[in-house]
Ligand SMILES: Nc1ncnc2c1ncn2[C@@H]1O[C@H](COP(=O)(O)OP(=O)(O)OP(=O)(O)O)[C@@H](O)[C@H]1O
């Protein structure tokens with residue numbers, strides 16, 4: 001399916017796309033039109049000035065021509081006064097047309113930026129709160145394309161296209177009225193017929209091209225999503241590209257994606273641009289027929305010009321309508337892409353009436369926990385564990401056994417598929433996620449830093465921490481010395497994703513965050529993996545302090561870190577196969593014994 005690059009998560013959502021019945025345009029765009037509410041007065045201005053402008057074009061110009069031309073070109077020369085009036089009236093009308101057109105366009109742009117902000121912030125808010133599982137299935141670049149190009153296309157429909165839908169019919173009706181009026185005055189009814197006859201002819205290309213534009217726009221936006229994914233991935237993997245000499249491959253990939261985007265952009269442009277020209281051609285044919293008829297009927301030139309002008313004015317709106325129709329179809333493709341995200345269900349929903357988290361009640365219980373990332377592939381199977389408050393648990397086991405999965409269930413990055421996890425006797429799903437996560441610190445293997453100062457990166461642990469508290473946390477994490485060694489100290493910028501710091505330095509920043517957060521539950525997932533033995537020694541010292549008075553989960557391959565634990569859980573293929581102290585497990589569990597021996601007896 002073009003336009004959807006996500007995997008199972010997206011496809012499981014109740015998507016508009018899979019509806020057998022295409023939702024009516026109005027229903028599709030309704031939530032976006034509601035965004036005009038805060039700018040309703042400027043939008044009323046768009047409609048009013050657009051209406052005046054349309055009336056001036058459609059009715060004003062032909063009627064003016066009709067009224068004044070005969071006077072100027074009659075057999076007796078016009079008086080000076082009349083001539084001056086005629087000469088003045090056209091610039092004055094032009095001034096009003098210009099002024100109303102400008103006001104309409106400016107106010108429309110004003111409403112447009114507000115609507116664009118609303119669409120983007122709604123989408124962004126939704127994305128901020130989507131469960132983590134979503135990001136495994138969705139590509140970042142494609143999300144960026146939805147926030148960028150798709151949001152703009154929808155905004156164009158809501159403001160510009162809507163304004164034209166008001167303005168253009170008024171011009172059209174005005175021109176028809178002018179035609180009728182002039183024809184009745186001059187008894188030239190045939191003109192009306194010409195004007196009206198050709199209109200149905202325009203419907204076919206409008207419909208056909210609109211369909212094409214929507215399809216091409218959908219594929220263009222999907223292509224744009226792939227392109228920005230490729231750029232995003234490439235720029236994020238600058239080291240790998242060089243290490244594995246992937247430049248040529250990456251350039252080829254980039255070129256291919258660009259070609260797809262260019263192809264559909266051109267196709268869309270073809271259909272967008274050909275339509276007004278076709279309508280123009282139809283208009284020219286009808287004007288030609290009009291001239292032919294006027295010549296046959298021996299019409300006077302001053303009668304003919306206003307009639308032809310009115311006739312011509314009816315085609316402006318049709319042409320515009322064709323373009324608006326194209327914009328709407330293009331917007332429709334984008335609305336669908338945005339709605340796919342907006343309609344994703346929250347698979348990790350907040351409780352309706354949440355129980356407040358009690359920081360003094362942090363006994364943790366896993367009761368028959370079943371978990372799978374993808375349906376039918378169990379990752380945790382019937383895990384039972386009682387972890388009393390203040391216990392330091394180490395999770396050991398082969399790679400892929402489910403250790404990280406086990407700890408990721410505690411902050412509800414994912415919800416269990418079967419069984420329950422309780423903290424202080426309360427099912428996790430009864431807490432508010434924000435409240436729960438406020439009481440958990442996580443230090444993981446790949447610490448992500450933001451492109452900001454070291455100080456602000458540590459402060460992410462607790463946003464209201466003072467500078468002194470930040471520095472105390474850094475001291476505790478044995479990070480102060482290396483931070484102080486930088487010229488700019490705590491104000492040193494860490495670079496994008498923290499590239500200016502070493503792996504060990506980043507991990508100590510993460511540990512400083514955990515000190516600052518001071519949460520009763522602490523999760524260390526390979527938190528010391530990037531350290532050399534010297535900094536590991538320092539971090540070990542830091543951890544001894546950090547784990548005090550907390551319920552702690554440590555995943556580490558090094559048994560030196562595991563020594564901090566007073567309880568060890570051994571995982572294998574999603575099962576918790578044994579649990580106890582080092583001495584107990586070494587004596588009773590063969591897997592644990594072999595894991596331990598492999599590290600110390602080689
Ligand atoms: N986001 C994910 N989506 C789908 N499957 C996943 C995801 N994360 C982990 N898995 C799968 O779940 C299983 C358990 O992974 P997990 O990361 O919990 O293992 P682990 O014990 O932490 O291993 P390691 O010691 O290598 O870190 C693995 O088979 C893995 O492929």
Ligand SMILES: [Mg+2]
Pocket residue numbers: 403404405525555
């Ligand atoms: Mg892991």
